[in-house]
Amino acid sequence: MLSKNKIKFINSLKKKKYRNESGLFLAEGAKLVDEILTSGFQVPLICATQEWMNSSRLKEQANIKELISITQRELNRISTQKNPNQVLAVVEQPVHKIAEDELTDNLSIILDSMSDPGNLGNIIRTGDWFGIYNLICSHSTVDVYNPKVIQSTMGSICRVKVHYRDLEEVLSEYHNVADFHIYGSFLRGNNIYQTELSDKGFIVMGNEAHGISKELIPYIDNRLYIPNYVGNAGYKPESLNVSVATGIICAEFRRRKGDMK
Amino acid sequence: MLSKNKIKFINSLKKKKYRNESGLFLAEGAKLVDEILTSGFQVPLICATQEWMNSSRLKEQANIKELISITQRELNRISTQKNPNQVLAVVEQPVHKIAEDELTDNLSIILDSMSDPGNLGNIIRTGDWFGIYNLICSHSTVDVYNPKVIQSTMGSICRVKVHYRDLEEVLSEYHNVADFHIYGSFLRGNNIYQTELSDKGFIVMGNEAHGISKELIPYIDNRLYIPNYVGNAGYKPESLNVSVATGIICAEFRRRKGDMK
Secondary structure: OOOHHHHHHHHHOOOHHHHHHHOEEEEEOHHHHHHHHOOOOOEEEEEEOHHHHOOOHHHHOOOEEEEEEOOHHHHHHHOOOOOOOOEEEEEEOOOOOOOHHHHHOOEEEEEOOOOOHHHHHHHHHHHHHOOOOEEEEEOOOOOOOOHHHHHHOOOHHHOOEEEEEOHHHHHHHHOOOOOOEEEEEEEEEEEHHHOOOOOOEEEEEOEOOOEOOHHHHHHOOEEEEOOOOOOOOOOOOOOOOHHHHHHHHHHHHHHHHOOOO | OOOHHHHHHHHHOOOHHHHHHHOEEEEEOHHHHHHHHOOOOOEEEEEEOHHHHOOOHHHHOOOEEEEEEOOHHHHHHHOOOOOOOOEEEEEEOOOOOOOHHHHHOOEEEEEOOOOOHHHHHHHHHHHHHOOOOEEEEEOOOOOOOOHHHHHHOOOHHHOOEEEEEOHHHHHHHHOOOOOOEEEEEEEEEEEHHHOOOOOOEEEEEOEOOOEOOHHHHHHOOEEEEOOOOOOOOOOOOOOOOHHHHHHHHHHHHHHHHOOOO
16 A cells, blocks of 8 residues: 555655655656666656566566555545556656767757657657757756656667756857767758758757747757748648657668668 | 527537537637638628728628627627637538549548647648648547637638548548558557658548557558657657647648649
8 A cells, every 4th residue: 555655755756846855757658667667767666456466477577666556546646647647656767878979870869948748759759760869958948857858768868868958058068079960940041852961960959939049040040941842832830849840850761861760 | 689599509619519519619819810700701790809890801891690799898808719819700611522522633641540630720721831741540530520620720611521420431532542552550569751752642630649540450551650750769759749740741842743832
């Protein structure tokens, strides 16, 4: 059974302040929690129904500090989900260092003030799909450990490393690296389909409403846009959702390499 | 000032049942409401702050039946948004007929049981961007007039027509039309980058968790997949978010035509 203190502790992790203080976050659902357990995350606490307890995956794992059997009703009470599914885990936030080589030799995504949790989750999933394993976010970007982000990554959070950094510092550091390119997504610029794309660089995506910050623009050496297609409609549509735009851009970078599977 | 009855009426439109019964929906924010007003929608009621009242756009419009000046506090009370912005409109749901020629001569998107409002909103925006103006949804798809969908379309709802139909009927009707293709998005199938793509056809996208329904599969004559790129990671990522996948697929159809602007 869950003590009042445990419930309070779990509820506190729904707030960014307490997640920051404790270095912990919540993850829910049999599939996601199983993936977290097999990915080497430290898991201080698992609250699970008997159904999950009976699953085989659990027994192989050693990194669970405390395991509490709860009823569905208790799970409903602590869950952040509409349809709570078997298990809620309290997980240690991983500490990712940025390996310079890893950045200079690969594509990474840079997010400037992304505010919507669903967008961040979608982009992490997109990174996973296209083998883009480093996501560098401004401090103003929504917290990756927000339960909405974690759940919408569908497990990709186990593979894509999300870093929070001062983006001006990061971009100025990489701006002059040889054979390294800083691309940004804009509503005007170079048609992505007519632009040479390298697989070593940053793809900078801006805030949902305001785009890329003024301070970062000088570091972007290639402004890309996704051409639209409006037939004879005689108007210009507003814009694409930023997670959709990120997907289209990443797909095009990978298509060029021609070695997608 | 807002009467209790008006507040009750507006609140009722936050529920699908009452939207269906009344044939109305809510739209909020100066930008979206202005776009709705200039798009010929019928607007039985507008509740707006003085700031919006003073805007010029209003005076040109004749299709507003009732206009109530409210305070920011009243707006906060009736709004569906975190940050209510100047105006809330009650709008008549447009009645869209499906023009057969329009479908057989163009691309359209078919959504099978899309459940997330944000995904539907993103896809409407994507349709607008790529000039795909008909979206045909299964009856099990989330209500397009859900405030979350309407707000996330960012005005694209004024241009993209959303129809609710029995998809098996629709697909069986178009299945044998000459020079018309029914594409579907799958995790396995033909690499979209190595497949001939026509600009006359349907692009069928499935439910977030379960993909395309069994009953619809026989009508799909080309299964497409978006290749991933996982380097040497030695695993296969789960999947892309469905609105991201729709964006990548639509972009590729349009890129092939080579006449994007």
